[in-house]
Amino acid sequence: MKNLQALKNNKPELNVSSVASLKFCEQSFYLQTVMGLKLTSKEMVNGLQKHEELLQKHLEKAELELTIEQALQKAIVEKQVLSVRELPLKAVFNNYLLKGRIDEVLITPEKVFIIDDKPKSKVFDSHKAQLYGYALLFKKALNPAQHIFIALRDWNSQTIYWEQAFKQEHALIVENLAMRALQILNGSKPLPTSNANHCKNCVFKTICKHRKA
Numbered sequence: 001m002k003n004l005q006a007l008k009n010n011k012p013e014l015n016v017s018s019v020a021s022l023k024f025c026e027q028s029f030y031l032q033t034v035m036g037l038k039l040t041s042k043e044m045v046n047g048l049q050k051h052e053e054l055l056q057k058h059l060e061k062a063e064l065e066l067t068i069e070q071a072l073q074k075a076i077v078e079k080q081v082l083s084v085r086e087l088p089l090k091a092v093f094n095n096y097l098l099k100g101r102i103d104e105v106l107i108t109p110e111k112v113f114i115i116d117d118k119p120k121s122k123v124f125d126s127h128k129a130q131l132y133g134y135a136l137l138f139k140k141a142l143n144p145a146q147h148i149f150i151a152l153r154d155w156n157s158q159t160i161y162w163e164q165a166f167k168q169e170h171a172l173i174v175e176n177l178a179m180r181a182l183q184i185l186n187g188s189k190p191l192p193t194s195n196a197n198h199c200k201n202c203v204f205k206t207i208c209k210h211r212k213a
């Protein structure tokens with residue numbers, strides 16, 4: 001119930017990945033964020049291992065230690081391409097504080113690519129919402145001079161399999177999801193998904209009374 005307490009005391013903290021999970025199922029957001037249930041699946045453990053591997057590879061090749069602000073500036077001034085891995089960010093919005101950790105940010109003089117590493121699959125709305133959330137967070141926290149793009153990258157081959165320019169309409173999607181998250185934190189009833197495939201892949205499927213399959 002950590003977030004309910006935060007709501008009473010201060011602005012509630014919302015995590016980008018939790019907000020994006022509303023696109024998957026409001027009930028799973030409720031179980032995780034309001035009830036504080038933490039279950040771990042085999043896929044989640046594999047994902048953590050894969051991200052640790054990618055971080056170690058990145059650190060082996062890294063030559064510079066810069067803040068993200070310095071990296072954004074250096075890319076422009078020295079016309080360089082730089083990449084930053086596992087970037088934690090926080091930004092304050094009107095009614096909430098948004099936070100998240102971006103897998104990788106690739107910075108060129110003209111563009112910033114916010115990259116999420118995943119096993120290559122269909123591009124789900126929750127994946128897009130997660131990247132829209134990171135891009136909004138990045139823009140709000142750092143307001144870079146470069147244009148922001150978002151991308152999904154296959155964590156095995158390290159090839160980009162989906163990308164988009166970040167637009168205002170994407171920011172609105174995140175803001176609407178964040179408002180819905182606040183409503184649920186304030187007691188609005190969460191709606192379980194109607195998509196049985198979501199239930200098949202859900203970490204809460206063994207305990208959820210609304211499960212469709």
Ligand code: SF4
Pocket residue numbers: 024025026027028031192193198199200202203204205208209210211212
């Ligand atoms: S089992 Fe289905 S309804 Fe229940 S939380 Fe998971 S996705 Fe939602």
